[in-house]
Amino acid sequence: MSSAASRFPLPLFAIDHVPPLVVTPAGSMLRKLTPYLFVAPLIAFIAMFTYIPIVSSLNLSFREWNFLSPEMPFVGIENYRLLLGSRDFWNSLRVTTIFTLISVPLRLGLALAIASYLVRETLPSRFLRGALFLPSVTSTVSIAVVFSWVFSTDYGLANAVLGHLGFGKVPWLQDPQLSLWVMIFVNTWKQLGYDIVIYIAGLQAVPQELYDATAVDGGRRFHVFRRVTLPLVMPTTYFLLVISVIEAFQVFTIVEVMTHGGPAGATDMLVNMLYRVGFVLFDIGTGSALAVLLFIFLIVLSFVKSRVIGRRVHYEA
């Protein structure tokens, strides 16, 4: 045995013993189709529960239907005309926009501030993360029912506490301005934990050496936060912004349980109106038109956000 042969022993199976791979036309087709077959169930699922309902809603928005009648006459843009001429629609759009403009920055600002304090891996911070996340996994209906009791004017906990402190009763759910703030508060309380957890993950991804470098340069805490932390959690902020704006425009359960959109329409969100028009008043055509408008609105809003804010997002340190 040569020295070379001793250095490179024969493999267990010699390469030339492997039978040549014969690719038949059917086998080639199967190989091409394999990835599509893997994703087909998911595509079918999404199509059934997302794309088909969207197309179906679009179709229904041009028809008159009450869920019960066998006929669905085509009425053109009549449902859209009715909706855009209705003061309830404009009121709901105004209320939902105000809700979004206040609740989204409030949620993100609070979440980032709290996440900055809870990012360190200590026992209290782990406990607080869990405690703050708890409302996110609690039933929204339960939360809304409990807060209905808390904010009841004559029988609620909030006014009982204020009473003991010497203050008068506050009509939390009867005052049109206050009731919207109560909705914002409850929604923030419910969603904050989720935002905090996402922000903590984002903050933990910021390289420590950047903080070390700014410390060497003598950067102050606020300066470090503004110049290092904030830009580097922009991808997280952008993600949460997109998600929370969509959520805010689709808020429903809290409002439906606590106020039914009242008092006198002061908390009547778009989805609450959609539910009322479609499922209480049986006007499926107009309800679908509202769903389509909301869909288009959210798409446009997401596009604008991606153009205005998305460009400022950097995914690498």
Next chain:
Amino acid sequence: MMTLRLPTTIAASLLALFATVGSAQAETTVKFWHSFKADGEALEKIIANFEAANPDIDIQAELIGNYNDIVTKLQAAIPARRAPDAVIMEVTRYGLFADSGVLTDLTPYFEADPLKDDLYGYAREVGVYKGKNYIVPFNSSTPVLYYNKGILARAGITEEPSLKTFDDVLSVSKTITDKLGGEGITGIAAPGQFARWGLVMSNDSELIDSKSNDILLDSPNTIEAYRWMASLVHEQKVASADGVTDEDIGRDAFLAGKVGIMINSTGNFSGARKAIGDNLVVRPMPCNKVCSVPIGGAGIGILSSSPKEVQDAAYKFVSFAASAESNAIWFAGTGYLPINRRATEQTIAAEALATQPGIDVAIKQLDFAHGRARPPVVTWMRSTEYDMWQAMALGQRGVEETMKDFAERTRQEATRAGN
């Protein structure tokens, strides 16, 4: 011996199995949606009695939620072909389902049923829409005035107060609030929608004319009634605003002994009696200008999508539920009105009348009880009325302006919907 016993056992088991399957197949199942949570016990008893008398029919009763929930879920269930065979429907909101052909025309069944001669006139009337019978009444009610005599006594009202006019009611409510407001007790619960409708009728008006379907929301007497009701919350402050935004709160506060007077359906009688016991006093609705009360509640309709044999079985149940015996159980257990003339002759009902003071008040009101209009626009009007009422009661909009606007919008909606 053993070898012989085993095949015999297997054969006997198979025979028993096939017999069971055969029996299950012969049974007709009627899926029944209802809204009776607190009154479930009385309903269960009626169903048990029916099934004992009709062993070939199985009633699968399902609590769906309140009247609104039933309407909403029914809409979704019909296109999904998961609708029940029989369903409880509120008396002003079944018109749309009748118009759409969802409900079976029960006229042929009803005409052939001796039950029709036993029903009170008002009870027969609530089931008729456009000349045909679509529901058979089950739980009928009128609003009545409840008060807590313990609270009134603590407020210094020891004699039975006069509560016939709006002024009478306001005066007692003021006294309670003035004397006991510091303890968190208010004079009267903000009236719910059924009570509001009743108070409008006692002011000699209507929301929609029950004969002509004319919209009467802006008639002077309707406006006057709403002005008085709104003043209870906004100006006089004798009713909690909590009950304006959530109508159940007013009832719950009364049951908790935090409210002196409540105007509500007679269907609350049993619950109120359980909650406040002998302190409960029931009086007729105020007769401010006239004595007139609305008839509320619901009846049972049968869906046209069900097979004929199931419809037949469902009607058997509907008829049984309205019989004198069943109606007596229902009346005694809940406080809802008797719909069958012979119900009060039954022992259980007679006992209830003798031992539950106040249960007969709604019956005495039947002389001036009236059915309400039920064109399809009623659904829209009732849904929108909540917002209008809140705006008025919370002082956000003037009563006259709001009611005129509301009337105009309701007329437009009626025109648009073609009714």
